[in-house]
Amino acid sequence: MRSLPLPTTSTAAGRRGHLRRVHRRTDRRGLRLRDATHWDDVVTKLGYEHLRRHDLRHTGLTWFADAGVRVHVLRKIAGHGSLTTTQRYLHPDVHKITAAGAALSAHLSVLRAPRSLPRPILVTR
DSSP states (O other): OOOOOOOSSSOHHHHTTTOOOOOOOTTTTTOOOOOTTTTHHHHHHHHHTTHHHHHHHHHHHHHHTTTTOOOOHHHHHHOOHHHHHHHTOOOOHHHHHHHHHHHHHHHHHHHHHHHHHHOOOOOOO
């Protein structure tokens, strides 16, 4: 079992009690039970029938990364064996990518800026 950090604020669905703990129980045929969170009812009411539970793992890990959590910590949170797997879950938006490009441009412009050369030191005897 692993610990999962949760934000102190909750979603509207969580406040209504629809999103309870996910249980990984199976019936006697070995099929997973999906009714622990009433997932199908919740996503239908919200108009997101295409949304899968697994999509929330991608969203959650991306939000953690956007908040500055390092990828090796995200790997532990997700329970992944490799950083490569965790990186597949991260989906930065176009604003983050644009900001990264702007930060690199600013950094490089400082490096290329003309520098004033120090005056030669005159040694007199």
